[in-house]
Amino acid sequence: QSVLTQPPSVSAAPGQKVTISCSGSSSNIGNNYVSWYQQLPGTAPKLLIYDNNKRPSGIPDRFSGSKSGTSATLGITGLQTGDEADYYCGTWDSSLSAYVFGTGTRVTVL
Amino acid sequence: QVQLQESGPGLVKPSETLSLTCAVSGYSISSGSYWGWIRQPPGKGLEWIGSIFHSGNTDYNPSLKSRVTVSVDTSKNQFSLRLTSVTAADTAVYYCARTGHGSGRFFDYWGQGTPVTVSS
Numbered sequence: 001q002s003v004l005t006q007p008p009s010v011s012a013a014p015g016q017k018v019t020i021s022c023s024g025s026s027s028n029i030g031n032n033y034v035s036w037y038q039q040l041p042g043t044a045p046k047l048l049i050y051d052n053n054k055r056p057s058g059i060p061d062r063f064s065g066s067k068s069g070t071s072a073t074l075g076i077t078g079l080q081t082g083d084e085a086d087y088y089c090g091t092w093d094s095s096l097s098a099y100v101f102g103t104g105t106r107v108t109v110l
Numbered sequence: 111q112v113q114l115q116e117s118g119p120g121l122v123k124p125s126e127t128l129s130l131t132c133a134v135s136g137y138s139i140s141s142g143s144y145w146g147w148i149r150q151p152p153g154k155g156l157e158w159i160g161s162i163f164h165s166g167n168t169d170y171n172p173s174l175k176s177r178v179t180v181s182v183d184t185s186k187n188q189f190s191l192r193l194t195s196v197t198a199a200d201t202a203v204y205y206c207a208r209t210g211h212g213s214g215r216f217f218d219y220w221g222q223g224t225p226v227t228v229s230s
Contacts, residue, residue, distance in 0.1 A: 002155065032214055032215075033212070033213050033214025033215070033216070034214070035214065035215075035216035035217075037156075037217075043222075044205055044220040044221065044222055044223050045148075045156065045205070045217070045220055046220070047210070047216060047217060047218045050210060050212050050214065050216040050218070051212045051213045051214050051216070052214075054212065056210075056218060088155065088156055090156075090216065090217075091214065091215075092214065092215050096172060097169065097172065098158060098169075098171050098172055098173075099146070099158040099161070099169075099171075099215055100158065101148075101155060101156040101157065101158065102155075103155055104155045104156070
C-alpha cells in the first residue's frame with residue numbers, strides 16, 4: 001500500500017471545480033517537492049504539475065498545485081469531459097529512499 | 111521532442127527474468143537526467159521500480175531491490191531493466207520515463223508502456 005493517500009474518486013459537473021488531496025508525512029511531502037500526473041484511459045501518465053505548483057509547457061492554467069505541511073492538493077477548474085482520468089501525486093520519500101506515488105483518484109465529469 | 115519507447119517480450123515464464131529496453135530519441139542520455147522504470151499492474155496504481163543516472167548511479171525501490179538491475183548504454187542512447195525470479199505479481203504495464211530538471215524529482219517524459227504478462 002502507498003504511503004501517499006488520495007481519495008478514490010471525485011466528481012463534478014462540467015465547468016465546475018474539483019480538488020484532489022494527497023496526504024503524506026514528513027518523510028515525503030513534508031520535506032520534498034510534489035508532482036501530479038494525469039492518466040487518461042489506456043494511456044501513459046502525463047506530467048501536470050512539478051515542484052509543488054509549476055506547470056510544464058502546454059499544461060493549461062486550469063490545473064494548479066499547492067502544498068501545505070504534509071499534504072498537497074491538485075485543483076482543476078472549468079472541468080471538461082476530457083479531464084476524466086486517473087490522477088496521481090508523487091514525491092521522493094527520504095525514509096524509504098524511494099519515489100512514491102499516491103493511491104490515485106478517478107475524476108468523473110457528471 | 112524527447113521520446114521514449116519500451117521494447118521486450120510480452121510474456122515471461124514464472125521464475126525467469128524479465129528484460130526490457132527503453133530507447134531514447136530527441137535527447138542524449140549522456141547530457142544528464144535520471145532515467146527510470148515505473149510499472150502498473152492491471153487495474154492498480156503506479157509503482158516506481160528504479161532509476162539510473164547517465165553516469166551509472168542507481169536508485170531502486172527497496173521492495174524490489176534484490177531482484178532489479180537498471181543499466182544504461184550511452185552509445186545506443188538507451189537504458190534497460192532486468193527483473194529476476196518473476197511471479198504473477200510482476201504482471202503489469204511497464205513504463206520508462208525521464209526525470210525532469212527541477213528542484214524535486216518528477217517524470218516529465220514517458221514511454222507509451224509495454225504490457226508484460228508472467229505466465230507459464
